[in-house]
Amino acid sequence: MSKEKIYSLLLGFGVFAVIMLMISFGFLNPYWNQIIQFAFIITISALGLNLIYGYTGQFSLGHAAFYGLGAYCSAFVTKSLNSLGYLAFVAGLLSAIIFVALIAFLIGLPILRLKSDYLGIATLGFGIIVKVLLDNADALIPVLGGSRGMLGIPKFTVFPITYLFFIIAIVVIRNFVFSDVGRSCISIREDDIAAECVGVNTTKYKTTGFVLGSVFAGVAGVLYAHLYSFLHPSNFDFLKSIDLLLIVVLGGLGSISGTIIAAIGWTFLLEGLRVILPPQILDWRLVIYPLLLIIIMVIKPMGLGSGMEFKFIKAGDGNR
Amino acid sequence: MNRTEPVIEIKDLTVSYGAIQALQGISFKVCKGEIVALIGANGAGKSTTLRTISGLLKPRSGEIIFENKPITNLPGHEIARLGIAHVPEGRRPFANLTVYENLRMGAYLINDSRTIQETMNRIFRSFPRLKERFSQPAGTLSGGELQMLAIARALMAKPRLLMLDEPSMGLSPILVNEIFNIIKEINEQGTSILLVEQNAHKALSICHYAYVLETGRVVMEGTGKELYENPRIKEAYLGG
Numbered sequence: 001m002s003k004e005k006i007y008s009l010l011l012g013f014g015v016f017a018v019i020m021l022m023i024s025f026g027f028l029n030p031y032w033n034q035i036i037q038f039a040f041i042i043t044i045s046a047l048g049l050n051l052i053y054g055y056t057g058q059f060s061l062g063h064a065a066f067y068g069l070g071a072y073c074s075a076f077v078t079k080s081l082n083s084l085g086y087l088a089f090v091a092g093l094l095s096a097i098i099f100v101a102l103i104a105f106l107i108g109l110p111i112l113r114l115k116s117d118y119l120g121i122a123t124l125g126f127g128i129i130v131k132v133l134l135d136n137a138d139a140l141i142p143v144l145g146g147s148r149g150m151l152g153i154p155k156f157t158v159f160p161i162t163y164l165f166f167i168i169a170i171v172v173i174r175n176f177v178f179s180d181v182g183r184s185c186i187s188i189r190e191d192d193i194a195a196e197c198v199g200v201n202t203t204k205y206k207t208t209g210f211v212l213g214s215v216f217a218g219v220a221g222v223l224y225a226h227l228y229s230f231l232h233p234s235n236f237d238f239l240k241s242i243d244l245l246l247i248v249v250l251g252g253l254g255s256i257s258g259t260i261i262a263a264i265g266w267t268f269l270l271e272g273l274r275v276i277l278p279p280q281i282l283d284w285r286l287v288i289y290p291l292l293l294i295i296i297m298v299i300k301p302m303g304l305g306s307g308m309e310f311k312f313i314k315a316g317d318g319n320r
Numbered sequence: 321m322n323r324t325e326p327v328i329e330i331k332d333l334t335v336s337y338g339a340i341q342a343l344q345g346i347s348f349k350v351c352k353g354e355i356v357a358l359i360g361a362n363g364a365g366k367s368t369t370l371r372t373i374s375g376l377l378k379p380r381s382g383e384i385i386f387e388n389k390p391i392t393n394l395p396g397h398e399i400a401r402l403g404i405a406h407v408p409e410g411r412r413p414f415a416n417l418t419v420y421e422n423l424r425m426g427a428y429l430i431n432d433s434r435t436i437q438e439t440m441n442r443i444f445r446s447f448p449r450l451k452e453r454f455s456q457p458a459g460t461l462s463g464g465e466l467q468m469l470a471i472a473r474a475l476m477a478k479p480r481l482l483m484l485d486e487p488s489m490g491l492s493p494i495l496v497n498e499i500f501n502i503i504k505e506i507n508e509q510g511t512s513i514l515l516v517e518q519n520a521h522k523a524l525s526i527c528h529y530a531y532v533l534e535t536g537r538v539v540m541e542g543t544g545k546e547l548y549e550n551p552r553i554k555e556a557y558l559g560g
Contacts, residue, residue: 183421183424183425184428186414186417187414187417187425187428190413190414190415190416190417191412191413191414191415193376193408193412194408194412194413194414194473195414195425196374196375196376196395196396196397196400197374197376197396197400197405197406197407197408197412197474198400198405198425198426198428198429198473198474198476198477199397199400199401199428199429199477200397200425200428201395201397202396202397203395254416307416
């Protein structure tokens with residue numbers, strides 16, 4: 001095992017141990033425990049979007065829709081099978097993954113033919129459709145709650161589970177990106193015509209990237225649903241998609257490390273400002289983030305960490 | 321020269337962009353070991369022809385036969401797999417990838433790393449400039465270097481037919497000469513070449529056979545020398 005690999009493992013366990021200790025010794029109250037988990041959940045979803053936009057170059061404004069579909073699908077399953085305990089969670093997770101992958105595939109096939117802005121508009125449309133469907137879902141399936149929100153979802157998401165999926169997301173995306181499939185996706189981002197000319201099946205890899213990225217959003221949704229035990233369609237609307245897009249762009253297109261930092265930083269910035277700012281101007285904190293984005297766009301259009309990675313993410317990657 | 325062994329044969333090809341008919345039934349062929357040039361003015365349909373052959377555009381009717389197999393409606397990546405490499409107009413590098421990574425992408429369809437290494441070494445002998453730029457992002461190369469990279473990337477796949485779209489575009493006369501010498505060299509090593517050029521002068525001087533395209537039709541054909549001496553061609557494309 002290489003030195004870098006050992007360091008990555010140590011780092012992974014170290015972060016886990018520190019947070020676990022802080023939770024068990026009561027340094028972190030349940031509120032901050034939830035925020036930390038939320039930060040990791042957002043990271044998983046943002047990593048998925050970075051795969052779609054940052055690596056494959058497909059501009060998506062509907063990422064939150066997949067996040068929401070995963071959340072609602074799993075919540076529906078776990079609520080129906082509640083008596084089974086964690087088995088219900090596993091069933092919910094698997095069904096959400098399959099459901100989201102299927103929807104992403106069916107939606108992706110027709111719309112991934114579009115380019116840049118047009119694809120953005122199509123994904124935006126998809127996001128709005130999902131939001132409206134969720135708003136009115138109670139007409140068909142009352143338990144989903146529609147615009148009143150879905151209540152009483154069993155709380156399965158605890159820190160070790162969230163952290164496990166956070167690590168899985170990083171490892172899967174890292175390995176994907178540095179594989180031949182990942183290289184095919186990157187070549188599509190760089191120039192889809194040239195990619196087709198050298199023999200890359202662009203339709204196939206665009207779809208692969210899109211489905212895999214969406215599945216990560218779905219998994220994040222599953223964790224989210226069972227963390228807060230309450231779902232509302234407004235948590236998965238257009239603005240949520242924009243949030244995720246901002247994180248990916250801020251962190252840097254095509255940078256796993258950047259996405260992780262931006263997603264966690266973003267969550268804590270918003271929560272931290274909630275503590276600092278006086279209540280009258282609390283909502284103004286939402287101005288700071290887009291402002292930050294404008295500044296970064298001017299200074300570094302590809303985002304802060306574009307093309308850069310932590311050593312531990314590059315670990316063991318010999319042949320590049 | 322008797323042109324009996326076609327590598328690729330295009331029969332009565334028509335292509336439209338919506339209502340506009342870009343190719344109105346053109347036929348031509350490239351034979352084994354030849355450099356064939358398609359010359360013509362802007363909008364004559366030269367690039368459209370190449371894009372249709374390589375599967376980026378779908379023809380409306382007609383037939384494309386590569387090595388005796390019809391490839392007319394195959395998608396682009398499958399056509400690349402058959403041994404046709406297309407150097408698209410505007411070079412289209414993978415700008416954020418290094419020169420090395422660009423060449424590796426060119427060898428996308430080749431699985432044997434020894435073959436890839438050998439091809440790359442050979443390419444670096446023809447393009448020493450690219451070797452100097454080995455680990456530089458392609459986006460930082462000059463126009464001439466980008467053209468070399470585009471050709472080199474196409475050669476990485478060891479194609480049997482190389483299609484070049486306007487390789488002289490935007491290059492200084494010295495660089496144009498350099499690029500054309502390289503094209504000749506590639507051809508001498510056994511690759512058949514289909515060359516699309518606005519620079520009729522250069523194209524006719526290196527090609528074995530040429531077709532003149534005008535508004536989507538082949539209006540004249542002949543060996544490079546014949547066309548070079550044709551008074552009409554002289555007036556229209558060679559500047560009198």
